[in-house]
Amino acid sequence: MQWMRMLAFAAGAFCAALMVATPPVAAQQRGGTMVIALSGEPSALVGFLHTDTGGHSIAANIFSGLVGLNEDFEPVPELARSWEISKDGLTYTFHLDPNARFHDGVPVTAEDVAFTFNDVVAKYHPSRGSWWPNVESATAEDEHTFVMKLKKPFPPLLTLLAYQLRSGAEILPKHIYEGSDPMTNPANEHPIGSGAFKFVEWSKGSHVVLERNDDYFMEGKPYLDRLIFQFIPDPNTRILAFERGEVDFIDYTAVPHNEVARLAKDPRFKLLTGADAIAVQGMWLLNVRKGPLAKNEVRQALSYAIDVNEISDKALFGAGRPAHSFLNSNLKWAFNGSYDVYDRDVEKANELLDEAGYPRGDNGIRFTINILWAAGRPYDGKSAEIIRDQLRDVGVTADVKTYDRPTFIEKVFDQWDFDTAMQLYSTGPDPAISVVTRYHTKQINHSPFTNAMGYSNPELDKIFDEDASEVNEEKRKENWDEAQKILMQDLPAIPVFEFPDGHLANARLMDAVTGPYGYFQSRHNAWFKD
Template sequence: MTHVTSQAALRRRGKRQPGGAFGFAVTAAFTFIIASAPQPLLAQTRGGTLNFIVTPEPTALVDLATTATNVLKVSPKVVEGLLEYDFKFQPKASLATSWEVSDDSRKYVFHLRHGVKWHDGQPFTSADVTYSIQTLRQVHPRARTTFANVTDIATPDPYTVVITLSKPAPYLIKAFSSSETPIVPKHIYEGTDAQTNPANNAPIGTGPFRFVKWVRGSYVEYVRNDDYWDKGKPYLGRIVVKVINDPAARTVAFEDGSVDLSGDTPVPLSDLERLKGNPKLGLETRGYEFQAGVARIEFNLDNPVLKNPKVRQAIASALDREVIRKVIYYGYATPLASPIIPSSPYYDPAPTPYPFNVEFANALLDEAGFPRKADGTRFALTVDPLPIGDLPARTAAYVKSALARVGIAVTVRSQDLPAYLKRIYTDRDFDFSINGMSNLFDPVVGVARLYTTGSFRRGVPFTNGSHYSNPEIDRLFSQVAEETDEAKRKQLFSQIQRILEHDLPDINLVSPQYLTVYSRSVHNHTTSPDGVSASFADVWLQR
C-alpha cells in the first residue's frame, strides 16, 4: 500500500493525481482584483469576537443533507472531516492523522486521532465515521456519486477505518473535508431521521467551536471549544454569525466596523471600487477553489414547452453572455457554455453551438410551432432565481428582457431559500431556474450530479433538477469516474461537455469570480481552498 502521513502529499505508484491544481478561478480579466496584501508576521492574540456575515440565513447548521453555501460556511466551525486540504488540493490531517491508499486504488485505510471527544463528552471513534459515510450516501446531494464505488466500510478497531471500493475512484482522496464529508456523532443521529434530527440546528461536533444558540432572523452564536484536540486552538473566543439581508446594509456594516468578514462577494459589485479604497478593509480572491463553478439556467424538462429542443436552443441564442459578464457581474466573470470551469484541466473551450443571434432564435421558435400572437408574445414562462445573493435575481431580470425580444413573456418569481428548494426539487413546480453550481474537486462529483439519470432525486437539493436523462452521458460519466489516465479523462470530459452543450438541459452562462471582504484586523481567514467555509481554528484578531 502507498502510505501517506499528515505531512506528505498523496502519492500513488506510477499514477498522477487528477486535477492536481484546478487553479484559481481568476483569469487574466481579473488581474485588477485586490487580494490580501502581505502582512508582517505578528504574534497570534487570543480571544475576541469575530462578526461574520452569512447570507442568506442558513437553513441548517450542519451540512449533512445539503450543499447550500450558506450552510457550508457555518457547519465546519463545529463539525469536522477526516482531512483538510492545502491550495494544491493535497490532503492534510484532521480527524485522521494518517492514511494509506492501495496500489490498485481500491482500498483506503484511515488512522484516526486518539482522544478526540464530541462536544457532549462522548468519545469519537471509527463507528462515527462509518455511520456518517453511510448516512451521507442516503441523504447528501453528492455523496451517492462520491462514494458510488464503495462496497464496504470496516472498523477493525475504534481508531481505524477501511474503505473498500469495487473500482478505482481517482478523485476520492479529495472528498474528505468537513464541507464535503462531515463526520457527525452516531450516538446522536442513529435511530432517527438524519434529515430532521434536532442536532442539525443545534450541532454537536468535534470542532474548534461549540454551538451556543441560534436566534432566527438575527444571529448564530458559537464559543471557543476549550477541549479542542488541537491544543492552543482556536484563538477566537467567540463567533457571531450575523444575518443582514440587505446588500447595501452589508456594505455599511463593513465600513462602520460592525462586521469583520464575509464571503461570496457579500456586497453589491458596484460598491467594490469604494471598498478597495478603504485602508481598513481588504478583498481576497482565494478560498473558492472547491466552490468555483458556473452560473446557469436550469430547465424543467418535464415542461412540455421546454421539452422541445428548439425552444431551448432559441432561448440560448437569445442570450448575450458578454452582457451578463459586463452588466450583471461588472466584469467579475468569464463567459462560457461548458458546465466545467475554464481553470479546470478538463475544460473544453469549443464555442457554443448556439451563440447570441436574435434572428436565429426567432426562426427556431417559428419552426417549433410557436408563432407570435396579436400581443407579440408566443408563450409565457416563470423563472425562479436562487435566493442566495443578488446575482441570480439580477440575471433573471436580464433574461426576462432578452426573451421578450423573441416573444417569450417571463415572470420573475421570488421566494426564500426553503421555498425555492421545495419548489424546484420536491414539488417540481417551475419552468426554469437560475442558480450556480460548483465544480468541486472533480467534475465526476460536482458536475455529474446535475446530469446523470440516477442523480434525479426528488427532494434532494442541488442535483439533477432538469430531470435530464441521456444513456450516453450516464455511460461517459461512469467511465470517467474510474479512469486513472489523465489524457483519457480529458477526452471523456470533452465528449461530455459537447453532448451537454448540444442537448441543452441547461444553459451555462458565466463562471463568476467570488470575493471575500474582510477587516484587516482579521488574520488567517483564508488558509485553504475552503476559504471562509473552513473551521476558523487558525483565525485570530488584532484589535
C-alpha cells in the same frame, strides 16, 4: 506516489489556489469575535441534510471531517492524522486522532465515522448517488482505525471527502443519532460535533452563535473566542454593516460586486482573491420535463436569444466572466470552451422557435415561462431581469419571481415547481465530484442542488460512469471534452457567467481563508491583529 500524483490531478492541480500567507505562530493573537455575513438563512446546520453553502459555512466550524485540503489542493489531516492507500487504489485506511472529542466530551472513534457514512451519508445525503454506490464497505477496524474499500478505483476520493459540501463527510456522534431518524433528530438544530467551535444559539431569522471549543484536538486552536453568522439578505444592509465594522467577513457569494472597487481602496478592508477550488458558474436552470422547455430546439433558441456578455458585465459589475461551457475555465485540464456556439443571434432563435411549433400569437407572444431566484443574491436577480428583457426580442415572456432561500430551494429542488431558475453551481475541485451530481440521470431526486431539471442522456451517463474510475489523465480529458459537447448541445441549463471569487474582510482579520474553499471552511486559524 502514483496515487498521490493522481489525486493532485483529480483535485485540479493545474488551477491556481488561494495564497494567503500564514504568519509565525508567535504573531497569532487570541480572543475576539468574528462576525460573518450570510446572504440568507440556511435550512439546516448539519451537512447531510443539504448541500447549501450557507449551512455548510457554519457546519464546517462545528463538525470535523476526515481530511481537508490546503491552498495547494493537497490533502491535510483533520480527524485522520494519517492514511494509506493500497496499491490497487481500492482500500483507504485512516488513522484517527485519539485526542478528538465531541463537544459533549465523548471521544470520537472509528465507530462514529463508520456510522456517519453507512447510516447517514449513504441513506440521506443529496449527492450520495454520485459516489457511494462505488463503496464496497466502510468499517471500524479498531477504535481509531477506519477503513473504506471501493469496488473500483476512484482517484478523487480524498478530494471528495475534503469537499464536505458534496460528500457529507462531517463526522456525527453515533451516540446522539443511533436509533433515531437522522432527518428529524433534535441535534440537527442544536448540533454536536468535534470541530473548533461549539454551537451556542440559533436565533431564527437573525443569527447563529458559536463559541471556542477549548478541547479541540488541534492543539492551541482556535484563536477566536466566538463566531457569529449574521443573516443579512439585503446587499445594501450587508455592506453598510461591513463598513460600520459590525461585520468582519463577507464571502464571495454574498459580496455586492458594485462595491468591491471602492472598498478595496479603503485601508480598513481587504479583498482576499484567488482561484477558488469550487470553480463556480452562474447557471440558468431549465426544467425539461414538460411544455416548451422539453424540446431541445427551444432550449437552444433561448441560448441564442440571450447575451451572456451583457449579463455577466451588468449582473457582476465587470467582476465576472461570461461562461462558455458547463465547466469553469479555472479547471484548465478539463475545460473546453470550443463548444460555445451560442453567440446572441435573435434571427436564429426566432427560426428555431418557429420550427419547434411555437409561432408568435396575435399579441406577438409565443409562450410564457417563469424565472425563479433566491433573495440575497442580487447578481441572480439582475441576471433574471436581463434575461427577461432579452427574451422579449424572440416573443417569449418571462415572469421573474423572488423567494427567500429556503423557499427557493424547496420549490426548485424538492417540488420541481419551476420553469427556469438562477443558481450558482460548483464545477470543481474535480467535475467528477461536482458536475456529475447535477446532470446524471440517477441524480434526478428531490434533494437540494441535484438534477432538478429532470435531464437524462444515457450517453452522458456512460461517460460519467466510466470517468469515475479512470486513472489516465488524457483519457479523462477526452471524457470531459465529450461531456461538455453533449451538455452544450442538450442544454439542461445554460451557462451564464463565471463567478468571481473575492471575499471582503476586515483588514485586522488574519488567516480567515487558509484553503481553496474559502467560504465554507473552519475558522480555527483565524485571528485578529491589533
